[in-house]
Amino acid sequence: MTRPQHSEGIGRDEHVRVTSHRKPGFLDRLSETTGGMLMGLVAFILSFYLLFTNEGRCVRTQRSLDEGLSLVVSLSDIYSPMPHNNRKLVHLSGPLMTMQPLYDPNYGISLHVVKLQRRVEMYQWVEFEDSREYEEGGEKKTETRYSYSTEWRSEVVNSRNFDREIGHKNPSSMAVESFTVVAPSVDLGNFHLSKGLIEKVQTFKRIPLSKFEPPHADIIVLDDYFYHSSSPRSPEVGDVRVSFYYAGLSGQRFFLGRPDVVTIVAHQETNMLGAYQTKAGNILELLYEEQLSATEVFEREHAANAALTWALRFAGWLLMFVGIKLMTRILYTIVDWVPILRDVVSMGLTVFALSVATSLTLLTVAVGWIFYRPLLAVLLVLLATLPILMAKIRDRPKML
Structure with a gap:
């Protein structure tokens, strides 16, 4: 059985609670x-x-990778899928391409990318605790020191679980939600990428929001954030800030640079690139977000396996x-x-x-x-x- 023995204040945002255990x-x-x-x-x-x-x-x-390296065919022309390579394991490199832009209508962000991500943070109270145990008077006691500070957090912190919620209450939800949207169709030259290959595009980069206009008059752009706050330099609990990230740039943008180049080792079926089943038992469906030779791809896979x-x-x-x-x-x-x-x-x-x-x-x-x-x-x-x-x-x- 646990019972609180005493609780003493240590300043406005810090206190200690001692509990006794049999x-x-x-x-x-x-x-x-x-x-x-x-x-x-x-x-x-x-x-x-x-x-x-x-x-x-x-x-x-190891056997699947060795098998793949012995069979892989490197393609020099990514714009002309050759029928004689059908059902073979192929290696190719080139810039990504998407047909339609990904769009966030709430903030006016529109880009030709493989993935567009909105990250939302809310300014909230956060509770920290530090405990120590000791024995006194034949009882086992636990002294827990609770402290509170305000931070930007991407998840809602439930203040109802705080030891002392009074003066440290957080909103129960965010006014804006985070999300990630993925392009339905992604190409490499005239080859279409499978969902498995699209999923492997994971290197997210920050979008400089200074290049965009605030979508509303009550939103302030500062340090590449959209702030839902009257004073971003001195935020209050409940204020929200939004940032945007992208992965797999398609098409050249003057403020983002050249399209991202990827290297793929996968199964060719006409003009589709997907999973290749090896005789050793593994599936090969590899994508690296840089230009690599076939040998370099398999060397990296061997290193990752080790x-x-x-x-x-x-x-x-x-x-x-x-x-x-x-x-x-x-x-x-x-x-x-x-x-x-x-x-x-x-x-x-x-x-x-x-x-x-x-x-x-x-x-x-x-x-x-x-x-x-x-x-x-x-x-x-x-x-x-x-x-x-x-x-x-x-x-x-x-x-x-």
């Missing part, structure tokens, strides 16, 4: 530990699945480490009433979890290699045993 008994702590053990067991089992399947995903991706593989290996190890810590925490709970013994057991359990998690992670990865890359695994085993074989040969007694 110090849990041994059975309570043991019950909590039992629940943690079940969670730890689940995390421990999931870590093996993640580590093992990650090796398979890595191998499948980075993801190591990230998932670390995630699997961490999941296993946490699982072991939770499963063995019952030993800590049993002795936590003895300070010296508690610290020794805690350190020992941490070292144990680190050692076991590291060993089991390496073992699981090794099993994955044997399963998914048997030839390479055998070569590594032979390489590992080579020093032992050489040592035995040297120690063999010479024949008279």
Whole structure:
């Protein structure tokens, strides 16, 4: 049970609240530990699945990329789709093109781009809290310091959840909503891009709003924002500011520059570019927002695959480490009433979890290699045993 003990003011926008908790008994702590053990067991089992399947995903991706590089056809003319390239994996680069502009009627923004994004922020109260726990009078207490400041936020901050809403009340909604609109049709020369390729255009750039006129008299343009505020330099809670971003510029604009150039590796079907199914099992539908050769595209994909593989290996190890810590925490709970013994057991359990998690992670990865890359695994085993074989040969007694 938790009950507030006292609350004292620390200035207008800061206060401290102290709550008292009944110090849990041994059975309570043991019950909590039992629940943690079940969670730890689940995390421990999931870590093996993640580590093992990650090796398979890595191998499948490598083989798909190698297959793609061996088959890809680079197109020099993006304006004349050739029938003999139908159903092949093709590589091409060039400027993006959209037929119709994307338009925001509320603010008069109209541009030939692949994506147009309106980002809305509202000036609001934000609550921060900092807690510390301590024991006093046989009770466990929590001291929480609450502070408040005003900030521009893109999401509505619900002030009803504040510890002290009086004087820090926010509006319940924004007068203007954020949105992203996507061009229905995007071309590269005379090739049409699939929805999957259009989705990969993700590099958003800020639109300089100083080049546009304010849509209404009560809107002020300042620092590339449209301000719904009477004083943008000294905003009040509830004021709104709007900014715009674009991705994939189509057609030259004197204040934005040249059209964005992309590089695509995808399946050609007449004049459509889309997903290519490899025999290795993966789908290739690649887009980079710069001009690259086919070799550079696949080199980057290999690098991304390696980075993801190591990230998932670390995630699997961490999941296993946490699982072991939770499963063995019952030993800590049993002795936590003895300070010296508690610290020794805690350190020992941490070292144990680190050692076991590291060993089991390496073992699981090794099993994955044997399963998914048997030839390479055998070569590594032979390489590992080579020093032992050489040592035995040297120690063999010479024949008279």
